[in-house]
Amino acid sequence: MTVTDHSRATADAAHTHGLGTPTPDASRADRPTSFEVDAFTVPTGREEEWRFSPTKALAPVFVDAAADGHLEWDVPELPAGVTLTEVSTADARERSVRAPGDRAAAVAAARAGGAMALTIAPNTVVDEPIQITLTGTGADVRGHLLVEAGASSEATVIIERRGTATYSEFVSVDLAENSGLNLVLLQLWDEDAVHAGEVVARLGRDSRLRGSVVTLGGKAVRLNTSAAFAGEGASVDLFGLYFADSGQHQEHQLFVDHAVPRCTSRVTYKGALAGKTARTVWIGDVLIRKEAEETDTYELNRNLVLTDGARADSVPNLEIETGEIAGAGHASATGRFDDEQMFYLRSRGISEDEARKLVVRGFFADLIQEIGVPTVEESLMKAIDLELEHVNEELAEEQA
Amino acid sequence: MSTLEIKNLHASVETPEGTKQILKGVDLTINSGETHAIMGPNGSGKSTLAYSLAGHPKYEITEGSVTLDGEDVLAMSVDERAKAGMFLAMQYPVEVPGVSVSNFLRTAKTAIDGEAPKLRTWVKDVKKSMDDLRMDSSFAERNVNEGFSGGEKKRHEILQMELLAPKIAVLDETDSGLDVDALRIVSEGVNRVKDNTGLGIMLITHYTRILKYIQPDFVHVFVNGQIAEQGGRELADRLEAEGYDRFLASA
Numbered sequence: 001m002t003v004t005d006h007s008r009a010t011a012d013a014a015h016t017h018g019l020g021t022p023t024p025d026a027s028r029a030d031r032p033t034s035f036e037v038d039a040f041t042v043p044t045g046r047e048e049e050w051r052f053s054p055t056k057a058l059a060p061v062f063v064d065a066a067a068d069g070h071l072e073w074d075v076p077e078l079p080a081g082v083t084l085t086e087v088s089t090a091d092a093r094e095r096s097v098r099a100p101g102d103r104a105a106a107v108a109a110a111r112a113g114g115a116m117a118l119t120i121a122p123n124t125v126v127d128e129p130i131q132i133t134l135t136g137t138g139a140d141v142r143g144h145l146l147v148e149a150g151a152s153s154e155a156t157v158i159i160e161r162r163g164t165a166t167y168s169e170f171v172s173v174d175l176a177e178n179s180g181l182n183l184v185l186l187q188l189w190d191e192d193a194v195h196a197g198e199v200v201a202r203l204g205r206d207s208r209l210r211g212s213v214v215t216l217g218g219k220a221v222r223l224n225t226s227a228a229f230a231g232e233g234a235s236v237d238l239f240g241l242y243f244a245d246s247g248q249h250q251e252h253q254l255f256v257d258h259a260v261p262r263c264t265s266r267v268t269y270k271g272a273l274a275g276k277t278a279r280t281v282w283i284g285d286v287l288i289r290k291e292a293e294e295t296d297t298y299e300l301n302r303n304l305v306l307t308d309g310a311r312a313d314s315v316p317n318l319e320i321e322t323g324e325i326a327g328a329g330h331a332s333a334t335g336r337f338d339d340e341q342m343f344y345l346r347s348r349g350i351s352e353d354e355a356r357k358l359v360v361r362g363f364f365a366d367l368i369q370e371i372g373v374p375t376v377e378e379s380l381m382k383a384i385d386l387e388l389e390h391v392n393e394e395l396a397e398e399q400a
Numbered sequence: 401m402s403t404l405e406i407k408n409l410h411a412s413v414e415t416p417e418g419t420k421q422i423l424k425g426v427d428l429t430i431n432s433g434e435t436h437a438i439m440g441p442n443g444s445g446k447s448t449l450a451y452s453l454a455g456h457p458k459y460e461i462t463e464g465s466v467t468l469d470g471e472d473v474l475a476m477s478v479d480e481r482a483k484a485g486m487f488l489a490m491q492y493p494v495e496v497p498g499v500s501v502s503n504f505l506r507t508a509k510t511a512i513d514g515e516a517p518k519l520r521t522w523v524k525d526v527k528k529s530m531d532d533l534r535m536d537s538s539f540a541e542r543n544v545n546e547g548f549s550g551g552e553k554k555r556h557e558i559l560q561m562e563l564l565a566p567k568i569a570v571l572d573e574t575d576s577g578l579d580v581d582a583l584r585i586v587s588e589g590v591n592r593v594k595d596n597t598g599l600g601i602m603l604i605t606h607y608t609r610i611l612k613y614i615q616p617d618f619v620h621v622f623v624n625g626q627i628a629e630q631g632g633r634e635l636a637d638r639l640e641a642e643g644y645d646r647f648l649a650s651a
Binding site for chain 1: 456457478494499507560
C-alpha cells in the first residue's frame with residue numbers, strides 16, 4: 001500500500017527563482033513590446049516564451065494579414081455610464097495601456113480594423129454584472145478590445161467566448177485611480193477553436209482589479225496576462241481555472257510587474273487534466289522592481305492530473321530587486337488523483353464516476369467562489385460536471 | 401442476520417520478482433453479531449485478506465469463493481461490495497485533498513443507501529457519532545485524512561463504519577499506532593456500533609492489547625496465508641504469553 005501525500009507532490013517542470021530563470025532576457029521586464037508586427041519574428045517554439053506552445057496549431061494567428069471573419073457580439077443593454085464604442089486603429093493604439101508583447105497580439109492590434117472600447121465613466125457604480133458574449137462562426141478573427149474603468153468606478157464585466165474561431169486578440173485593461181473592476185474572461189469555445197490572447201492591465205493608484213480566467217474549451221488556447229502597477233496602493237487578484245481533455249492545449253502565462261511601492265498581488269491558478277494528450281502550461285512571472293518597496297505578492301498554481309499521459313507544466317518565477325518588501329512567495333504543485341484514492345472512495349460505495357466528480361469539484365470549489373459572480377459560479381460548476389461526463393465517457397471507451 | 405462465507409480463498413500479488421501467492425486457502429464464516437479476531441505475525445497475509453475482501457485491484461483471487469448472504473462478493477466491483485454491506489476500515493487511510501469529511505460522508509451515505517439521507521437526521525447522526533468518538537466538529541470541514549494524526553485517521557474510519565452501517569466490517573489493524581486513550585475511544589466506538597447494529601466484525605490485529613477492549617467470540621491464528629489454529633478468547637491469552645513462535649516454527 002502506498003500513502004499518497006500531495007503536500008510533497010511537485011511540478012515536474014523547472015521551478016526557478018530569480019537569477020536562475022532560463023529567460024534569455026536579463027529580466028522579464030526586458031521583453032520587447034511594439035505595435036509593429038515586424039518587431040516580432042514568427043515563433044518557432046524555440047523561444048523562451050513559446051517553448052511550451054503548440055506553434056503549429058497557432059500558426060494562423062502569426063500571419064500578418066487581415067482576417068475576414070468576426071465574432072458575433074451579444075451585448076446587453078448597457079447601464080448608465082457604460083458605453084461600448086468602435087475606435088479607429090490609431091486611436092486604439094493611443095488608448096491601449098501599452099503595446100503588444102508578442103506577435104499574435106501585435107497582428108491582432110494591427111489587423112483588427114479598429115477596436116471595441118468598453119468604457120465605464122468615472123464615479124459610475126454598476127451593481128449588476130455586464131455580460132458580453134462573443135460567438136465564433138468558424139472564421140479567422142483578429143480582435144482588439146479596450147476595457148477602461150474610470151476613476152472611482154466599480155463594475156463587473158464578463159466576456160464569454162463561445163463557438164469556434166481561429167482568434168487572436170489584444171485586450172487592454174485600464175484602471176484609473178481608485179477604480180474597482182471585476183473582469184471575467186470565459187473561454188468556453190467549441191473543441192476545435194484556436195485562441196491566442198494577450199491581456200495587459202495597468203492599475204492606477206488605489207485601484208483594484210479582480211481578473212478571472214476560465215478556460216474549458218478550445219483545441220489550443222494561449223492567454224498571456226500582464227498586470228502592471230502604475231500607482232501606489234493598488235491591488236490585483238488574478239484567478240484562473242482550466243480543465244484540459246485529450247487533444248487540448250491550454251496555456252496561461254502571467255506577469256505581474258510591481259513597479260511602484262505598496263501594491264498587492266495574488267495569483268491563483270488551478271487546472272485539472274484528463275486524457276492521454278491533455279496538456280496545460282502555467283508560467284507565472286512576478287517582478288518586484290527596486291522602487292516597489294512594501295510589495296506583498298503571492299502566486300500559486302495547482303494541477304490535478306486525473307489520468308495517465310496528461311502533462312502539466314508549471315513554472316513560477318519571482319524576481320526581486322529590493323529587500324524592502326512585505327512578503328513574496330510562490331507555490332506550485334502537481335498532484336495525481338491516484339488508484340489508492342480511487343480505491344478508498346469506492347470502498348465506501350462511491351462509484352468511479354462519482355469519485356472523480358467529488359475530487360474535481362472539491363479541487364475547484366474554493367477557486368470558483370473567488371470569482372464573485374453567483375451566476376458565473378453556478379454555470380461553471382455545471383460546465384465542470386459536463387467536462388467530467390466527457391472524461392468518464394472517454395475513460396469508459398479506453399477501458400472497453 | 402447476515403453471513404459472510406469465505407471458502408478456500410487463494411490470492412496472489414504481482415511483485416518485481418514475479419507472482420507471489422499470499423493467501424493459500426482461507427476458510428472462515430462470520431455471522432452478524434460475531435467478532436472474529438484474526439491474529440498473526442507480520443507478513444502472514446492478514447492485510448491481503450482484508451484488501452482481497454474489499455476488492456483491491458492489486459490482489460488477484462486465484463481460487464475459492466466469498467459470499468455475503470449467498471451473493472458472490474468476488475463478482476462485485478469495489479463500490480458494489482460496499483453497497484452490499486461490506487466495510488473495510490483501513491490500516492493506512494488515504495488522503496483525499498480537496499474533499500471535506502462532511503462532503504465525503506454524505507456522498508458515501510447517499511451511494512450506499514441509493515438516496516440522499518434526510519438532512520436533519522443526518523446532521524444529527526454525524527454530530528452524535530463525532531461527539532462519541534471525541535472528534536471536534538471542525539473535523540467535518542477538513543479534507544479527508546489530510547494532516548490527520550494516526551488516531552484521528554482511525555477514529556474517522558470508525559465514524560464511517562457507524563454512519564454507513566455495514567453488515568460485515570473488516571478492521572485492518574485499527575489498533576496499530578494508537579496510544580491507550582485513542583485505542584479506548586476507537587474500541588468503544590466499535591462496541592457501540594456492534595451493540596446498535598449487530599454487525600459482524602473481522603478484527604485483524606497484530607497485538608492482543610485491543611482484545612482487552614473488544615471481546616472476540618472467536619480467535620483465529622493466521623500464519624503463512626492460512627488459518628493455523630482457532631479457538632476462543634483463551635487462544636489470545638496464550639498468544640500473549642507465548643507469542644507466535646510456536647506457529648512460525650511449524651510453518
